[in-house]
Structures are given as structure tokens and as C-alpha cells.
Amino acid sequence: MSDRPRPPAQSASLPQSASLIVIGAGAAGLFGAIACAEANPRASIHIFEAGREPLAKVRISGGGRCNVTHACFDPAVLVTHYPRGSRALRGPFSRFQPRDTVAWFEQRGVRLKTEADGRMFPVTDDSGTIVDCLLGEARRLGIRIYTGQAIAHIQAEDPGFGLTTRAGSEWRCDHLLLATGSSPNGYRLALQLGHDLVPPVPSLFTFNLPDPALRELAGVSVENVQLHLALEDAPTLTQSGPLLITHWGVSGPAVLKLSAYGAVGLHRQRYRATLTVNWLPALKQDQVRQTLLRLKQDQGKRQVAAFSPFPELSRRLWQYLAQRRANLGPRLNWADLSKAQLQVLVNELTRGDYNIAGKGVFKDEFVTCGGIPLAEVNFKTLESRRCPGLYLAGEILNIDGITGGFNFQNAWTTGWLAGHAIAAQGRD
Known part of the structure; x- marks a missing residue:
């Protein structure tokens, strides 16, 4: 009063x-x-x-x-x-x-x-x-x-x-x-x-990810991702929803929900754990693979990093996933993408592992x-x-x-x- x-x-x-x-x-x-x-x-x-x-x-x-x-x-x-x-x-x-x-x-x-x-x-x-x-x-x-x-x-x-x-x-x-x-x-x-x-x-906190290349994408958001959190002596936790990349790691509703359910286990592990990200949860892994195979066949002369074949992912995020995570060269053409390289890219798009190395706070x-x-x-x-x-x-x-x-x-x-x-x- x-x-x-x-x-x-x-x-x-x-x-x-x-x-x-x-x-x-x-x-x-x-x-x-x-x-x-x-x-x-x-x-x-x-x-x-x-x-x-x-x-x-x-x-x-x-x-x-x-x-x-x-x-x-x-x-x-x-x-x-x-x-x-x-x-x-x-x-x-x-x-x-x-x-x-x-x-x-x-x-x-x-x-x-x-x-x-x-x-x-x-x-x-x-x-x-x-x-x-x-x-x-x-x-x-x-x-x-x-x-x-x-x-x-x-x-x-x-x-x-x-x-x-x-x-x-x-x-x-x-x-x-x-x-x-x-x-x-x-x-x-x-x-x-x-x-x-x-x-x-x-409870309700963001994740610090020690990945400088990811942090360079601060401000990039994805409307819907699926997150899996592996904790010791506990079932894997899963949450879906929007995700925001920040200058310290990741935030957004999906991360905050996951932090709430994993709060006790993450505290016990001193906020060290593995976060698995599916950037394309609307597609099955085989659908992602078939999309990439069609590009390899139809767009063979184009560079893999040139554009995102998935509207859900911005060009910057796609380049990060293809070049930094899947280690595909910036000049690699689709026609030259090997079977092993294609599988690595599929994995990064659907089940990429990221190390959590601490927590942030959720605003005030x-x-x-x-x-x-x-x-x-x-x-x-x-x-x-x-x-x-x-x-x-x-x-x-x-x-x-x-x-x-x-x-x-x-x-x-x-x-x-x-x-x-x-x-x-x-x-x-």
C-alpha cells in the first residue's frame, strides 16, 4: 500500500x-x-x-x-x-x-x-x-x-x-x-x-553451453524443437517447444520447461549434463535423410552450406549445423557428400549432443x-x-x-x- x-x-x-x-x-x-x-x-x-x-x-x-x-x-x-x-x-x-x-x-x-x-x-x-x-x-x-x-x-x-x-x-x-x-x-x-x-x-533457468560458434548465433530462434536431457540414475527427460539461442547458450520455453523437470537432478550434477537437440521434430529421421538425398540427386552442383533445405532453420543456423557440427567444408557440393557425411548431418539435425556446463537465470x-x-x-x-x-x-x-x-x-x-x-x- x-x-x-x-x-x-x-x-x-x-x-x-x-x-x-x-x-x-x-x-x-x-x-x-x-x-x-x-x-x-x-x-x-x-x-x-x-x-x-x-x-x-x-x-x-x-x-x-x-x-x-x-x-x-x-x-x-x-x-x-x-x-x-x-x-x-x-x-x-x-x-x-x-x-x-x-x-x-x-x-x-x-x-x-x-x-x-x-x-x-x-x-x-x-x-x-x-x-x-x-x-x-x-x-x-x-x-x-x-x-x-x-x-x-x-x-x-x-x-x-x-x-x-x-x-x-x-x-x-x-x-x-x-x-x-x-x-x-x-x-x-x-x-x-x-x-x-x-x-x-x-527451477526455471537457462542452459549455459560452452560452444562459441553456437553463441555467435545469439538471437536466432526455432519455433519448435525437441529436447532430451540425460541425467544420472533417472529416466531421460523430454520437452518440446520454442528455443532461443543466446550469448551464453540456449533459452526459451522448451529449455525452461526442461529445467523445471530436471531441476533436482541438474543441481545434484552441478549443472553438468548432456542435452540432445532434435531441430526438426516434425519429421522422422528417415524423412530428413530422404530430403537430403533428393538434394544430393537434384542439386548436386550446389554447395551444401549455400541454403537451408528446411524452412524451420534459418540460413545461419543451417550453416552452423552443416559446417561447425557436421564438419562439412564450406565449398562441399551435394554431389560430393559421402554416405557417412550425410549420416553425420542427419544425426546433427535430429539428435545432436550438446554439453551443459552451468545454468543461467530466467530474467528477473x-x-x-x-x-x-x-x-x-x-x-x-x-x-x-x-x-x-x-x-x-x-x-x-x-x-x-x-x-x-x-x-x-x-x-x-x-x-x-x-x-x-x-x-x-x-x-x-
């Missing part, structure tokens, strides 16, 4: 009190607080945010446009976009899914649009629209947000909780919602309250896998099974989705369910 309220002065012997305290003013925390306030208008709700601004991640997401959700309205299909958490989310998505997210924002004057790949953004193409909507609802409902206020300690009481901020302010609440994302302090607080932790590691958006084990949470209410009265929502849970709005949908859904469950407790 614009005035950034701070906790009021208090007596040294009398902590401030609230029906609900939310730790974390991100998507899950704000949405949970709003859901609780709407379902139980009598609830006194306070949100504590360690950072300087609420909804900071919402504001920078999607390149400043905010990829609110994804136009996937079948819960059974929706859960397949979560490398971790798919089974746990099946029930929650039957109660609050992307269709409900769209309706929620539209009822508050924010229309969303669907792009060709299914991602949904505000029609304004401005994440500020989403931020303003959420903060406006919080203000309307009397929810207090305190920024720059990290929680140092939580004590479970009977009933409720006692909290102390790093500034020394003391609070008490009946219910507590922990929605701190991948914050180390959030994990520490959860451990204080009896939870375990699946060690968090990065940082997603992790790991967090609170899902078995320790009741996914009907998002209440902790370890600590009654404690609720958890968003990325603090061991849930992560692929790129495309799925991580925000997890935040909206788990926050909404937690908020309503807390409101029901407050009405009892």
Missing part, C-alpha cells in the same frame, strides 16, 4: 493482537488475506512483509506485464504442468482454478487476455494493474500491511501464536498464514513450528523447487498437520510449475483456500 503503515506503538507488557497474521505480502499472502476478509468481515488481518514493497514479484513478472495464469481450465490437465505438487493440487484446483482466477479479477474490473501459447495477462499489459487491484481490495477490506517488518520469532501457544518482529514489536494472533515464498527466513520460521524442509534448489523471475513437504499439509484447508492454526500457501510449499502462469495459479489457489479455511475457523 502506498502509505506503507508500520505497527502502532504498544505497551511493553501488552502485545498487539489480530485474528490473522499473514507473513509475506506476495501473491499467495495478499490473496489469502483478501479471501479471509471477504469470507469473515469481522476478522482483524495484518500482513508483515520483510521487503520494502508488497507484491514485488508480481510487479516484475512477465517482463512487467504479469502472467496472471494460464488458459487451462481442466484440473486434470492443469496439474500436469507442475513437476512437483501435481497430485496434491488436484483437489485444490477442483475448487479454485484459472477460470475462477479470471472471474475474480474481472469482477473487480480487471480483464485478462489469452495469448497464443495460453498465457494470460491483463489487457493493459501492465503488472501494475494487478498490483493496484490487490492492494485496493486489501485497503477496502481494512487489511493492514506493514512493510520492512521481518518476523524474527514465532511461538506456538495454546491457542494461537506469539510473534516478535526484528524491531522488537510483539504480536499475538489466533491464526497464522505463512506465505513467504522461497525466503530463507520463511523456511526458518516453518522449522521453528515443527516442519521439515526439502532443500530448495533453482526466480522460481525454486523444494520447501515444506506436502505430506505435512492438509490440502483441503492448507492447514499444517504439524502445527494447528498454522496455514501455508504459495511457493513455501514444495510445489513449482513450469513457465506460463502456473506458479501464480498455485499462489492464487492455495492462498484462496487457506483464507477461506481460516475465515471458517474464525466464525465458529
Whole structure:
């Protein structure tokens, strides 16, 4: 909120009190607080945010446009976009899914649009629209947000909780919602309250490929490739979609999806692995071979590197694959292409191996896998099974989705369910 309220002065012997305290003013925390306030208008709700601004991640997401959700309205299909958490989310998505997210924002004057790949953004193409909507609802409902206020300690009481901020302010609440994302302090607080932790590691990242010739093609994109990732002691992972060559290696939706599913294994291997690229997944390997054989017969006097016989591949990428990867000379004619050379070229086009030697980041958006084990949470209410009265929502849970709005949908859904469950407790 614009005035950034701070906790009021208090007596040294009398902590401030609230029906609900939310730790974390991100998507899950704000949405949970709003859901609780709407379902139980009598609830006194306070949100504590360690950072300087609420909804900071919402504001920078999607390149400043905010990829609110994804136009996937079948819960059974929706859960397949979560490398971790798919089974746990099946029930929650039957109660609050992307269709409900769209309706929620539209009822508050924010229309969303669907792009060709299914991602949904505000029609304004401005994440500020989403931020303003959420903060406006919080203000309307009397929810207090305190920024720059990290929680140092939580004590479970009977009933409720006692909290102390790093500034020394003391609070008490009946219910507590922990929605701190991948914050180390959030994990520490959860451990204080009896939870375990699946060690968090990065998800959604790009691949560094130590190939200077490939990096010279930075900016070249391919609309559809098929990627295979070989990891130790694990089945080969496969993803398809657009790929972008960068000055450090490769990026794009296909790479980001693969990084999410391979996050744990890649971390274990220190981001060293073999990436196999099929640049022409729409064609079978024999179809690729027959295309090249026809060129050898019909265009024998032309140089192999002169043009790309496949519209999917730009001339620069074709030359890289033919000359740098298949080691075909720049003046080699099709008629002089040997059977062995042709097979090498086919292999490079359909199953070329590239060494991954590190990871990059995905713009300003940082997603992790790991967090609170899902078995320790009741996914009907998002209440902790370890600590009654404690609720958890968003990325603090061991849930992560692929790129495309799925991580925000997890935040909206788990926050909404937690908020309503807390409101029901407050009405009892």
C-alpha cells in the first residue's frame, strides 16, 4: 500500500493482537488475506512483509506485464504442468482454478487476455494493474500491511501464536498464514513450528553451453524443437517447444520447461549434463535423410552450406549445423557428400549432443523447487498437520510449475483456500 503503515506503538507488557497474521505480502499472502476478509468481515488481518514493497514479484513478472495464469481450465490437465505438487493440487484446483482466477479479477474490473501459447495477462499489459487491484481490495477490506517488518520469532501457544518482529514489536494472533515464498527466513520460521524442509534448489533457468560458434548465433530462434536431457540414475527427460539461442547458450520455453523437470537432478550434477537437440521434430529421421538425398540427386552442383533445405532453420543456423557440427567444408557440393557425411548431418539435425556446463537465470523471475513437504499439509484447508492454526500457501510449499502462469495459479489457489479455511475457523 502506498502509505506503507508500520505497527502502532504498544505497551511493553501488552502485545498487539489480530485474528490473522499473514507473513509475506506476495501473491499467495495478499490473496489469502483478501479471501479471509471477504469470507469473515469481522476478522482483524495484518500482513508483515520483510521487503520494502508488497507484491514485488508480481510487479516484475512477465517482463512487467504479469502472467496472471494460464488458459487451462481442466484440473486434470492443469496439474500436469507442475513437476512437483501435481497430485496434491488436484483437489485444490477442483475448487479454485484459472477460470475462477479470471472471474475474480474481472469482477473487480480487471480483464485478462489469452495469448497464443495460453498465457494470460491483463489487457493493459501492465503488472501494475494487478498490483493496484490487490492492494485496493486489501485497503477496502481494512487489511493492514506493514512493510520492512521481518518476523524474527514465532511461538506456538495454546491457542494461537506469539510473534516478535526484528524491531522488537510483539504480536499475538489466533491464526497464522505463512506465505513467504522461497525466503530463507520463511523456511526458518516453518522449522521453528515443527516442519521439515526439502532443500530448495533453482527451477526455471537457462542452459549455459560452452560452444562459441553456437553463441555467435545469439538471437536466432526455432519455433519448435525437441529436447532430451540425460541425467544420472533417472529416466531421460523430454520437452518440446520454442528455443532461443543466446550469448551464453540456449533459452526459451522448451529449455525452461526442461529445467523445471530436471531441476533436482541438474543441481545434484552441478549443472553438468548432456542435452540432445532434435531441430526438426516434425519429421522422422528417415524423412530428413530422404530430403537430403533428393538434394544430393537434384542439386548436386550446389554447395551444401549455400541454403537451408528446411524452412524451420534459418540460413545461419543451417550453416552452423552443416559446417561447425557436421564438419562439412564450406565449398562441399551435394554431389560430393559421402554416405557417412550425410549420416553425420542427419544425426546433427535430429539428435545432436550438446554439453551443459552451468545454468543461467530466467530474467528477473526466480522460481525454486523444494520447501515444506506436502505430506505435512492438509490440502483441503492448507492447514499444517504439524502445527494447528498454522496455514501455508504459495511457493513455501514444495510445489513449482513450469513457465506460463502456473506458479501464480498455485499462489492464487492455495492462498484462496487457506483464507477461506481460516475465515471458517474464525466464525465458529
